[in-house]
Amino acid sequence: MTGLFTPFSLRKVTFRNRIAVSPMSQYRSRDGFANDWHKVHLGRFAMGGAGLVYAEATAVEADGRRTAGDLGIWDDAHIANLRSITAFLSHEGAVPGIQLGHAGRKASERRPWHGETPIDEEDVTTRNERPWISIAPSPIPYADGWPVPRQMSGQDIERVISAFGDAARRSREAGFQIIEVYAAHGFLVHQFLSPISNRRTDRWGGNAQNRRRFAVEIAQAIRANWPEDYPLAFRLSATDWLDGGIEIEDTIETARALKQAGVDMIDCSSGGVGGKERPRRMTLEQGFQSPFAKRIRREADIATMAVGFLWDPNFCNDLVAHEKADMIALAREILDDPNWPLHAAAKLGVDKDHAMWPTEAGWWLMKRQRLVEKLGLR
Numbered sequence: 319m320t321g322l323f324t325p326f327s328l329r330k331v332t333f334r335n336r337i338a339v340s341p342m343s344q345y346r347s348r349d350g351f352a353n354d355w356h357k358v359h360l361g362r363f364a365m366g367g368a369g370l371v372y373a374e375a376t377a378v379e380a381d382g383r384r385t386a387g388d389l390g391i392w393d394d395a396h397i398a399n400l401r402s403i404t405a406f407l408s409h410e411g412a413v414p415g416i417q418l419g420h421a422g423r424k425a426s427e428r429r430p431w432h433g434e435t436p437i438d439e440e441d442v443t444t445r446n447e448r449p450w451i452s453i454a455p456s457p458i459p460y461a462d463g464w465p466v467p468r469q470m471s472g473q474d475i476e477r478v479i480s481a482f483g484d485a486a487r488r489s490r491e492a493g494f495q496i497i498e499v500y501a502a503h504g505f506l507v508h509q510f511l512s513p514i515s516n517r518r519t520d521r522w523g524g525n526a527q528n529r530r531r532f533a534v535e536i537a538q539a540i541r542a543n544w545p546e547d548y549p550l551a552f553r554l555s556a557t558d559w560l561d562g563g564i565e566i567e568d569t570i571e572t573a574r575a576l577k578q579a580g581v582d583m584i585d586c587s588s589g590g591v592g593g594k595e596r597p598r599r600m601t602l603e604q605g606f607q608s609p610f611a612k613r614i615r616r617e618a619d620i621a622t623m624a625v626g627f628l629w630d631p632n633f634c635n636d637l638v639a640h641e642k643a644d645m646i647a648l649a650r651e652i653l654d655d656p657n658w659p660l661h662a663a664a665k666l667g668v669d670k671d672h673a674m675w676p677t678e679a680g681w682w683l684m685k686r687q688r689l690v691e692k693l694g695l696r
């Protein structure tokens with residue numbers, strides 16, 4: 319039966335299992351450059367057995383960074399450091415992926431542990447991080463206390479779309495094998511998709527098809543610069559959890575349109591668009607977003623990834639086995655245990671002798687286990 323440890327292919331790229339490391343911003347870059355921190359942070363997940371390791375939200379233009387510490391890929395100079403990371407991930411058997419994004423009206427923000435509020439004086443004095451002007455489909459602030467973003471002109475829109483295309487070319491040169499576009503959590507592409515943040519009346523807004531156009535054209539721009547053999551994914555907020563916002567039915571339509579534009583997988587998250595209304599209550603339980611992955615998979619006939627509040631190997635295995643999702647993504651759980659895939663394999667009985675581990679560790683662990691069993695110590 320298909321399960322968490324059954325390999326999976328999209329186009330000509332094969333993942334050794336169904337476990338992805340969800341993109342996790344580290345806020346540790348300077349001028350967008352990756353460094354040793356990123357290599358070690360991502361590298362340990364490859365050593366821990368993940369099938370797909372996504373680098374964090376990576377800005378396609380400098381002003382599209384969320385914080386001053388975001389990773390970037392707006393310049394060819396960024397490629398070399400990223401390439402050293404992808405070489406390591408590939409060598410350890412993981413598929414290296416990158417999440418490309420633009421923060422839009424959520425740009426110029428403080429790091430989560432500094433409050434996730436707009437950059438202020440303290441950032442300037444303590445870290446020399448200065449605020450910048452953000453852009454958005456409509457001049458509506460993200461939330462109370464946020465600056466009014468500059469409404470994007472048609473030229474701005476075209477520029478950002480081609481920045482995604484250029485970033486795809488750089489991602490290829492950097493050795494990534496899958497791209498995920500960050501179209502969720504209230505960042506720029508989501509801002510276009512959602513009627514909460516997009517009040518335009520030109521060809522980029524006014525109805526669902528027009529609101530979708532930005533995402534679709536980004537997919538096309540990436541496809542033009544991205545190998546035919548490599549997959550392209552989108553992370554969507556399946557619902558805004560807000561009256562008047564995106565609902566799952568809209569997202570199914572979006573997934574269909576993206577599939578037409580060459581997208582291979584939808585990573586199914588939710589929420590984050592902001593605004594004045596309080597989001598509807600959601601039941602926070604293990605896999606609370608996985609019903610979205612199941613519906614999108616079935617109704618848009620596209621591969622899906624389930625994410626959010628996942629931790630139990632049996633639960634995750636069932637998602638794949640019962641065709642609710644093709645892959646699962648872990649963020650906080652794999653931060654807690656970078657060897658989660660290897661531990662899950664043991665728990666599910668598919669790796670009895672530490673054979674999946676890198677030999678440098680697995681050989682010792684296998685020896686110890688045999689000894690401990692022989693002596694009846696554990």
Ligand SMILES: Cc1cc2nc3c(=O)[nH]c(=O)nc-3n(C[C@H](O)[C@H](O)[C@H](O)COP(=O)(O)O)c2cc1C
Pocket residue numbers: 340341342343344374375417500503553587625626627628647648649650651
């Ligand atoms: C440290 C951290 C950084 C994150 N950064 C990103 C990001 O760059 N892009 C993104 O799409 N989601 C980001 N997220 C959200 C996660 O990818 C994931 O969707 C969310 O944490 C739910 O999964 P979990 O319950 O396994 O943590 C981040 C989460 C964490 C914990």
